[in-house]
Amino acid sequence: MAVEGVHVLLVTLPFQGHINPMLRFAKRLVSKGLHVTLATLEVFSQTLSNAKSYTNLNTQVDETPELHLEFFSDGLHLDLDRNKHLDLTLQSLPLLGSKNLSNLITNLAANGRTFSCIIYQIFVPWVADVAADHGIPCAMLCIQGSSLFSIYHRYHNDFEAFPPFDNPNNALQLPGLPLLEVKDLPTFILPSCPQHFKNVLSDSFRSLEKVNWVLVNSFYELEADVVKSMALLKPLLPIGPLVPSSLIGKEEVIMDRLDMWNSDDSCLEWLDKKPNSSVVYLAFGSLTVLAKKQIENIAMALKKSKRPFLWVIKSGERDSDKENGLPVGFMEETNGTGLVVSWCNQEKVLMHGALACFVSHCGWNSTLEAVAAGVPVIAFPEWTDQPTNAKLLVDVFKMGVRMRPQEDGVVTKEEVERCIFEVTEGLRATEIKERAAELKDAARKAVADGGSSDGNVDYFISQIIEQSS
Ligand code: UDP
Numbered sequence: 001m002a003v004e005g006v007h008v009l010l011v012t013l014p015f016q017g018h019i020n021p022m023l024r025f026a027k028r029l030v031s032k033g034l035h036v037t038l039a040t041l042e043v044f045s046q047t048l049s050n051a052k053s054y055t056n057l058n059t060q061v062d063e064t065p066e067l068h069l070e071f072f073s074d075g076l077h078l079d080l081d082r083n084k085h086l087d088l089t090l091q092s093l094p095l096l097g098s099k100n101l102s103n104l105i106t107n108l109a110a111n112g113r114t115f116s117c118i119i120y121q122i123f124v125p126w127v128a129d130v131a132a133d134h135g136i137p138c139a140m141l142c143i144q145g146s147s148l149f150s151i152y153h154r155y156h157n158d159f160e161a162f163p164p165f166d167n168p169n170n171a172l173q174l175p176g177l178p179l180l181e182v183k184d185l186p187t188f189i190l191p192s193c194p195q196h197f198k199n200v201l202s203d204s205f206r207s208l209e210k211v212n213w214v215l216v217n218s219f220y221e222l223e224a225d226v227v228k229s230m231a232l233l234k235p236l237l238p239i240g241p242l243v244p245s246s247l248i249g250k251e252e253v254i255m256d257r258l259d260m261w262n263s264d265d266s267c268l269e270w271l272d273k274k275p276n277s278s279v280v281y282l283a284f285g286s287l288t289v290l291a292k293k294q295i296e297n298i299a300m301a302l303k304k305s306k307r308p309f310l311w312v313i314k315s316g317e318r319d320s321d322k323e324n325g326l327p328v329g330f331m332e333e334t335n336g337t338g339l340v341v342s343w344c345n346q347e348k349v350l351m352h353g354a355l356a357c358f359v360s361h362c363g364w365n366s367t368l369e370a371v372a373a374g375v376p377v378i379a380f381p382e383w384t385d386q387p388t389n390a391k392l393l394v395d396v397f398k399m400g401v402r403m404r405p406q407e408d409g410v411v412t413k414e415e416v417e418r419c420i421f422e423v424t425e426g427l428r429a430t431e432i433k434e435r436a437a438e439l440k441d442a443a444r445k446a447v448a449d450g451g452s453s454d455g456n457v458d459y460f461i462s463q464i465i466e467q468s469s
Contacts, residue, residue, distance in 0.1 A: 001468045003033040011120040011127045014044030016260050016286040017365050018121055021143050021217045021242035035066045042071040043078055053259045072100040090196050094126035102130050116468040123200055125207035132210050137467045139213040144364045144385045146216045146223040146236050147177055153234055155189050156205035166191050176229030184391040187383045217242045219446035219453045237456040241443050244347040247372040249444045260286055264341040267310055274308050274354040281349055283312035284361040288382050290317055293410050299326050301416030309338040350375050357423045362389040374440030376400050376432045378419045399436040
């Protein structure tokens with residue numbers, strides 16, 4: 001079979017951090033000559049109907065005959081707040097969502113669109129069953145890093161080897177990874193994790209039996225030791241970083257990103273007026289909501305640091321008796337050195353020369369974007385993979401520092417100040433900057449023609465063709 005005859009189906013949940021890497025992978029496969037259908041939940045088209053980026057995506061899909069967008073229902077009413085009814089949503093997806101996806105595949109086949117491979121992201125493991133029912137080979141795409149995949153994989157296959165994590169003094173040594181203390185572990189394997197998340201994860205690792213390939217949103221050079229350590233257990237194919245094209249020196253394409261909220265581009269003009277390497281950028285992804293006390297402590301530290309800052313405070317974090325969620329009068333007291341927006345185009349912000357550092361919750365997308373942009377990070381992880389990503393950023397990638405919270409989880413203003421100083425002016429600041437620049441270069445090389453990730457994508461395509469022939 002020739003590449004042009006290969007049509008693959010990508011299935012994802014519609015969260016900001018899930019759909020964007022899948023969309024970028026779809027785009028890479030299209031650039032290699034494949035046809036791609038991206039399928040996600042019907043509720044997504046409703047949530048995003050007013051977002052500019054969604055209109056852009058639809059235009060792009062209309063203009064790209066090799067790319068298709070399809071929706072299926074999770075079986076729940078469109079008006080149901082799925083975040084509030086997460087349990088119900090997670091139950092409905094494998095039962096009704098899978099039936100609806102299966103019907104979609106049957107209907108598309110009846111209209112001449114048949115798939116040579118189904119690629120699903122790690123949090124929709126039931127897709128592997130749908131693929132098996134239709135006799136279609138399938139791949140899992142881990143949208144978190146190789147390190148995370150390795151920890152989860154070993155946890156699910158050799159649980160007995162893990163020390164009990166209710167003792168905070170226990171630590172874990174796994175091949176290819178630094179010693180992980182409890183504070184560095186993904187929260188999904190801790191006793192405190194809600195059962196519904198644990199179930200999704202164990203389903204994901206059970207589904208691996210039906211999977212032909214495991215792709216990872218990472219690049220070999222970033223996590224070489226851990227990729228090597230998995231070779232005999234479950235070989236990984238790093239095909240990333242799946243970040244916006246502009247961050248990896250490729251031509252910008254309209255459909256490169258989808259945003260849950262429209263971004264406020266005034267911050268880019270604001271950044272243009274700031275000196276090089278001066279601005280502290282703070283953003284905590286699409287889901288994290290900071291406690292009021294935490295916002296206050298960060299605000300006080302920024303005032304003391306006297307550095308310009310750009311801070312994304314989402315509308316859900318804003319308090320009605322405060323200005324932009326910040327203490328009243330704070331913006332005047334900082335003499336206009338700061339700007340607060342409710343959402344920005346993070347890739348453009350990270351690429352701006354005015355940036356000094358990025359205070360991040362360390363979601364995997366933000367982590368990869370910081371790596372690809374070569375921006376030093378101040379890590380402030382909260383849950384899921386973020387603590388492990390923070391550990392990697394500081395101790396493996398060596399391109400940042402980590403905030404140390406008090407026992408109640410809140411970071412003091414002195415600690416925020418310490419981290420800003422350490423990463424911008426402290427003894428290790430130059431070393432951290434140099435390391436960030438090295439990784440930026442490595443990320444670009446990995447996705448360039450002949451690079452490690454590019455080679456893995458080619459290998460994956462050749463495998464699909466071999467299986468279909
Ligand atoms: N992001 C953005 N604008 C903002 C804040 C975040 O575009 O103001 C994007 C960011 O570039 C990243 C995504 O939101 O791609 C967040 O994904 P991540 O995995 O870092 O965290 P999550 O939202 O899943 O917690």
